[in-house]
Amino acid sequence: MTDPAHSTLIRGAVAIMTGGDNDAGDPARVAGPDIRIVDHVIAEVGALTPRPGETIVDATGCVVYPAWVNTHHHLFQSILKGDPLGLDASLTPWLAATPYRFRALFDEARFRLAARIGMIELIRSGCTTIADHNYLYYPEMPFDSSAILFEEAEKLGLRFVLLRGGATRTRQLEAELPTALRPETLDAYFADVERLASSYHDAGPGAMRRVVVAPTTVLYSVEPAQMREIAAFTRRLGLRMHSHLSETVAYRDHAHRWHQRSPVAFCGEHDWLGTDVWFAHLVKVDATEIALLAQTGTGLAHCPQSNGRLGSGISPVREMADAGVPISIGVDGAASNEAADMISEVHMAWLAQRARLGMAAEPEFQGGRFEGGAHAATVTDVIHWGTAGGARILGLPNVGKIAPGYSADIAVYRLDDPRYFGLHDPAIGPVASGGRPSLAALFSAGRRIVKDDEIAGVDMAELGRQAQAAVAGLLREIGDGRHLL
Numbered sequence: 117m118t119d120p121a122h123s124t125l126i127r128g129a130v131a132i133m134t135g136g137d138n139d140a141g142d143p144a145r146v147a148g149p150d151i152r153i154v155d156h157v158i159a160e161v162g163a164l165t166p167r168p169g170e171t172i173v174d175a176t177g178c179v180v181y182p183a184w185v186n187t188h189h190h191l192f193q194s195i196l197k198g199d200p201l202g203l204d205a206s207l208t209p210w211l212a213a214t215p216y217r218f219r220a221l222f223d224e225a226r227f228r229l230a231a232r233i234g235m236i237e238l239i240r241s242g243c244t245t246i247a248d249h250n251y252l253y254y255p256e257m258p259f260d261s262s263a264i265l266f267e268e269a270e271k272l273g274l275r276f277v278l279l280r281g282g283a284t285r286t287r288q289l290e291a292e293l294p295t296a297l298r299p300e301t302l303d304a305y306f307a308d309v310e311r312l313a314s315s316y317h318d319a320g321p322g323a324m325r326r327v328v329v330a331p332t333t334v335l336y337s338v339e340p341a342q343m344r345e346i347a348a349f350t351r352r353l354g355l356r357m358h359s360h361l362s363e364t365v366a367y368r369d370h371a372h373r374w375h376q377r378s379p380v381a382f383c384g385e386h387d388w389l390g391t392d393v394w395f396a397h398l399v400k401v402d403a404t405e406i407a408l409l410a411q412t413g414t415g416l417a418h419c420p421q422s423n424g425r426l427g428s429g430i431s432p433v434r435e436m437a438d439a440g441v442p443i444s445i446g447v448d449g450a451a452s453n454e455a456a457d458m459i460s461e462v463h464m465a466w467l468a469q470r471a472r473l474g475m476a477a478e479p480e481f482q483g484g485r486f487e488g489g490a491h492a493a494t495v496t497d498v499i500h501w502g503t504a505g506g507a508r509i510l511g512l513p514n515v516g517k518i519a520p521g522y523s524a525d526i527a528v529y530r531l532d533d534p535r536y537f538g539l540h541d542p543a544i545g546p547v548a549s550g551g552r553p554s555l556a557a558l559f560s561a562g563r564r565i566v567k568d569d570e571i572a573g574v575d576m577a578e579l580g581r582q583a584q585a586a587v588a589g590l591l592r593e594i595g596d597g598r599h600l601l
Contacts, residue, residue, distance in 0.1 A: 129149045150164040188446025270324075275325075335370055459546055
């Protein structure tokens with residue numbers, strides 16, 4: 117007999133999207149209209165009868181999605197939004213203008229505040245799993261950024277995957293900046309990964325804490341010979357690997373100039389491809405590289421808004437998905453994506469793939485065969501990439517779907533804003549209409565962390581005041597030259 121104190125019934129949803137992949141024969145939506153949660157997992161989906169003492173969540177008029185899985189972020193950038201010096205810059209000048217310029221000014225309090233702001237922004241979009249590519253590390257750093265991230269995620273009830281960034285060498289751009297850009301030694305990097313893995317890593321299928329080895333940009337941040345050492349070390353520990361790759365044409369130029377290879381081929385020759393590896397961006401990849409990614413099961417964290425904001429381009433996700441490359445979605449850092457949440461990201465992913473294919477259309481008299489690219493990504497594609505697809509890439513097979521036996525990570529959206537009025541199919545609203553649908557409820561591993569669009573213990577007005585004060589402090593200290601210390 118189920119203990120009613122640990123049983124919750126989400127009742128009467130107008131639509132339930134599962135996160136499944138229709139193309140693989142896994143239904144992307146079910147009729148429901150009810151979902152029963154017992155302890156931390158989904159127990160039943162269907163037309164269900166309430167049990168005595170069971171907690172009821174009224175989902176009348178609501179659409180239900182699996183909670184989003186964000187596979188690439190830089191949470192510390194949450195107080196670096198809209199920096200005028202970087203606003204109209206492409207990737208390399210933007211790095212110097214914004215994240216590297218401010219990096220040395222992050223103390224423990226600012227880092228913690230930025231992480232909390234970013235996590236709350238994600239929660240309000242319906243996200244409960246965050247993989248943060250934290251590269252704020254340097255020798256003798258005065259605070260433990262990894263511990264802060266795990267602490268803040270636990271306070272909010274989130275599943276957190278630390279992508280432990282860092283570098284053992286620097287580009288000239290970085291070498292010109294002091295203190296906080298100093299590289300680590302490889303031994304120090306390994307020692308810290310071992311510390312983090314022993315303290316936080318859970319290898320379970322629905323783990324709430326994970327550690328991933330993630331040199332910031334393998335093409336630039338580590339020596340080529342070290343890539344093999346890092347891969348062997350990581351696999352001995354049973355961890356996964358992540359990095360940035362092929363975000364812009366500069367990656368292709370660098371790989372060609374120094375290694376006479378494409379970036380993906382170079383990574384393959386240095387043991388950095390496989391089902392335990394995924395890369396952020398992969399905007400500039402050719403057909404041969406896509407085939408190699410698919411052959412090895414290497415995944416993608418697609419970050420369309422940042423790629424658009426920096427003018428990097430649009431990743432060929434449709435071609436990669438068709439080839440069999442595992443696809444997920446990440447919001448990237450807020451310093452290159454002023455709306456670092458999953459709803460705006462999946463809305464952009466849906467539109468950008470269609471626009472990309474449509475750009476290839478030619479008139480019939482010039483040999484064209486199609487008018488536009490509206491078939492390049494469906495709403496169910498994007499939901500799958502942003503939920504079960506992300507969970508697969510993170511190695512969390514019990515996460516990312518609404519089905520019995522899966523972790524109860526569930527977003528219940530109210531479509532009570534005029535932007536959703538008039539929809540013929542309400543189920544598509546959060547992706548197709550964008551905006552921010554309010555949350556009737558958000559569950560993370562069975563725990564309700566949002567109720568009636570409010571997060572318990574979070575004073576949004578006070579958080580805004582703290583953010584404003586933090587930005588003012590950063591600007592004052594930049595003006596005083598304290599970033600040069």
